[in-house]
Amino acid sequence: MKQPKVLIMMSTYNGEHYINEQMDSLMAQVNVETQIYIRDDGSTDGTIEKLRPYIEAYPDRIHIRSEQNLGVIRSFFELMGSSPSTFDYYAFCDQDDVWEQDKLIRAVTLLQTRSAAIPLLYCSSTQMVDQHLNAIGVWPKVPQKPLELHNALVENSCVGCTMVMNNITFNQVKASLPSEVNQVIMHDWWIYLYVSTFGEVLFDGQPGIKYRQHQGNVLGGGRDGWIQKWRKRLNRFVNGNNHYILSSQARLFLAMYEESLTHTQIEEIRSLLHCLEKSVIDRTWYAFKTPFYRQSFLDNIVLKFVIITGKL
Structure with a gap:
């Protein structure tokens, strides 16, 4: 049976401390055929050097571009704009987390229970961990109210590093990426807003990633008291x-x-x-x-x- 093709889109920036653990977990994904597109957002540390052995070992699966610093929102939109439209599913990925081996296939399996003719988005809770991967807590909780426009316009209920989109979502968003990026709060919020309005959002209460909390996070999770x-x-x-x-x-x-x-x-x-x-x-x-x-x-x-x- 043919395995689903999933494109993983990762934006990196000064991520040398944890990038190896994340890459190992991406390469260990089961029951899916993956490629990884990486856009380095102007790192000044050893991130590229840490990635080089993976690129040499998997030249057909890992593609990287080192470009100028644009910030996380523009960088992920750039990734979407430059990625091919030929995959079955698309996933966002941060540089410092660790994915469970079944993270992608679990998302794909749930998405396949819905109509493939509409925009679909999978997101999930995360297992928050400290910098040494010690468990802190599960966040966010399963939403109790509908994940639709009336929520998405005023709150982001989907964590970007858990998101998996179907082909329709990816191509529709890619076809009209926002030009006024300074008016977009976050790239993942924008996609949640789009799919909640025009398709269906599926939330999985079982964490598929270890979501690392540390001082270098661009945005943290729910660790604060x-x-x-x-x-x-x-x-x-x-x-x-x-x-x-x-x-x-x-x-x-x-x-x-x-x-x-x-x-x-x-x-x-x-x-x-x-x-x-x-x-x-x-x-x-x-x-x-x-x-x-x-x-x-x-x-x-x-x-x-x-x-x-x-x-x-």
Whole structure:
């Protein structure tokens, strides 16, 4: 029986400390035929040197380009734009995690239970580990609310390094990659938003990767305690770091896909954006009747607060 063909897309940047463990786990994937496309985002350490033995051992399976530093979002979009459209499935990959041997085949098997005629996206919980791969906890929890537009516009419920897309998702997103990347919060959030709107998102509660938490993470997982997590959020809000990022991404999404959205979807997104220009009374009224939601009760309260302040 022919094995599914999966393209693994990895963006690297100064990842010499952990790249070997990740590459070993990628080469150990079972019951799938894999190729790995790597875009090095201008590393200044020994990342390329660490990768060279793998490239020499598997010249037909591993392809690497060393290019200028663009940042994680642009780098992954560049990978999508330059990758071939001939694979059955496509997976994002970070440089410092460790994948379970059945990570990809588990994702593919679940995706194959759904219609291949629509955009599909698999994502999962992760086994968070410290830098020495000691278990910390499982994150994120299985979402209890639907993974569709009303969630995806205001929250990313899918961790990028767990994502596996079908061919339709990859090619449709690739055909219209956002040009205003500064308005995209993260590449994985953008794809979650797209598939939740036009296809189906499948969430697997069984972790398929060891998600390493260390000081070099671009973005961490859920390792922070409750108090620390909320202190960081409050500080980011007070400092203005997250002001208007949700509305900017929503505005770009609407501009790019308005012709494909339903009338109801268009009106709901417009209502969210327009309410931010109204009085605090109007924003408060809208916040408590908005159709948009986050997964947890407390995160939903924060969403309403941000709408009321007009800083969405």
